[in-house]
Amino acid sequence: MGQQTNRALPTGKRPRRALPPSLKMAPAEGAEYHWVVMAASRLELNLVRLLCRCEAMAAEKRDPDEWRLEKYVGALEDMLQALKAQASKPASEVLNEYSRKVDFLKGMLQAEKLTSSSEKALANQFLAPGRVPTTARERVPATKTVHLQSRARYTSEMRSELLGTDSSEEPELDVRKRTGASGPTPRDEKQSAAELDLVLQRHQNLQEKLAEEMLGLARSLKTNTLAAQSVIKKDNQTLSHSLKMADQNLEKLKTESERLEQHTQKSVNWLLWAMLIVVCFIFISMILFIRIMPKLK
Numbered sequence: 001m002g003q004q005t006n007r008a009l010p011t012g013k014r015p016r017r018a019l020p021p022s023l024k025m026a027p028a029e030g031a032e033y034h035w036v037v038m039a040a041s042r043l044e045l046n047l048v049r050l051l052c053r054c055e056a057m058a059a060e061k062r063d064p065d066e067w068r069l070e071k072y073v074g075a076l077e078d079m080l081q082a083l084k085a086q087a088s089k090p091a092s093e094v095l096n097e098y099s100r101k102v103d104f105l106k107g108m109l110q111a112e113k114l115t116s117s118s119e120k121a122l123a124n125q126f127l128a129p130g131r132v133p134t135t136a137r138e139r140v141p142a143t144k145t146v147h148l149q150s151r152a153r154y155t156s157e158m159r160s161e162l163l164g165t166d167s168s169e170e171p172e173l174d175v176r177k178r179t180g181a182s183g184p185t186p187r188d189e190k191q192s193a194a195e196l197d198l199v200l201q202r203h204q205n206l207q208e209k210l211a212e213e214m215l216g217l218a219r220s221l222k223t224n225t226l227a228a229q230s231v232i233k234k235d236n237q238t239l240s241h242s243l244k245m246a247d248q249n250l251e252k253l254k255t256e257s258e259r260l261e262q263h264t265q266k267s268v269n270w271l272l273w274a275m276l277i278v279v280c281f282i283f284i285s286m287i288l289f290i291r292i293m294p295k296l297k
Helices: 002-008 031-059 068-085 092-112 117-125 142-163 167-178 186-292
Strands: none
Touching (some): 031 068, 092 117
């Protein structure tokens, strides 16, 4: 086996790193196409390397002031958009897997910025880790491992908040157990169990009270909604009736206006004819008066 290894790997030569499956393409026909394929392969290889680095950093315990992972995830988004925009992009399944892992890392960072552990656990439940390992050395996707670790961490924080303990005291307790400190007695165990039951009962009562209050608020909201609906319905009926009456009054006003106009035209015609008749009568009377009356000498 050693001789075969030496023959396969001569001195001074390093083994070539395996490329992602999407980069194993057929040889290019022209120099230009070959250059595009190599550029796209280099971009995808950089994306895979940075993705592996981000997954490793996400699996490690980080300080609250750590900023590199967020910058790396932003760079991953830019590289993924550039990879999607290229002509020789990988298969759609590979791109979807990359997008899934980048979205998982981004959602994990957003979940870590939340205040309470319950909100963090709820946000962690909606995250979808990758389905395929990023490298061939991984048996289980690293994002899935990170998802399980974060879920366990948030569950531990919720348990600590529920019991009123500090999660920072756990290492000290482990050290005490390792140095041979005496374990809790059965009496202490019973007392802690009773206190735990009391805390759980208190939280259950609080949840029931909150549920009853929410139910009452829902009922009052339903009652107010029905009342508002009836009022709005009556207002709509009144408004429609008012519009109908306004239309009727408008039609009546138009009719009366037409009658008044006709009456005005008729009165003007009769007055004109009466004036003409009076003028004619006066003219004829003057002629007759001149004819009949003798002339003055």
